[in-house]
Amino acid sequence: xxxxxxxxxxxxxYSGSDGxxxxxxxxxxxxxxxxxxxxxxxxxxxxxxxxxxxxxxxAARG
Numbered sequence: 432x433x434x435x436x437x438x439x440x441x442x443x444x445y446s447g448s449d450g451x452x453x454x455x456x457x458x459x460x461x462x463x464x465x466x467x468x469x470x471x472x473x474x475x476x477x478x479x480x481x482x483x484x485x486x487x488x489x490a491a492r493g
Contacts, residue, residue: 438464 438457
């Protein structure tokens with residue numbers, strides 16, 4: 432697994448445009464990593480690619 436510093440983080444298109452709801456995502460081969468861009472050293476969430484896809488499908492309905 433790559434270290435946090437090696438991950439290519441990007442701001443999710445689902446983040447708020449005012450800068451208050453910023454989620455960053457990094458895609459890996461085994462997991463999709465999610466973190467709060469305002470607190471980059473805080474714990475991150477790692478989901479399987481399938482779980483991430485299911486979440487995006489659910490969120491898009493909303």
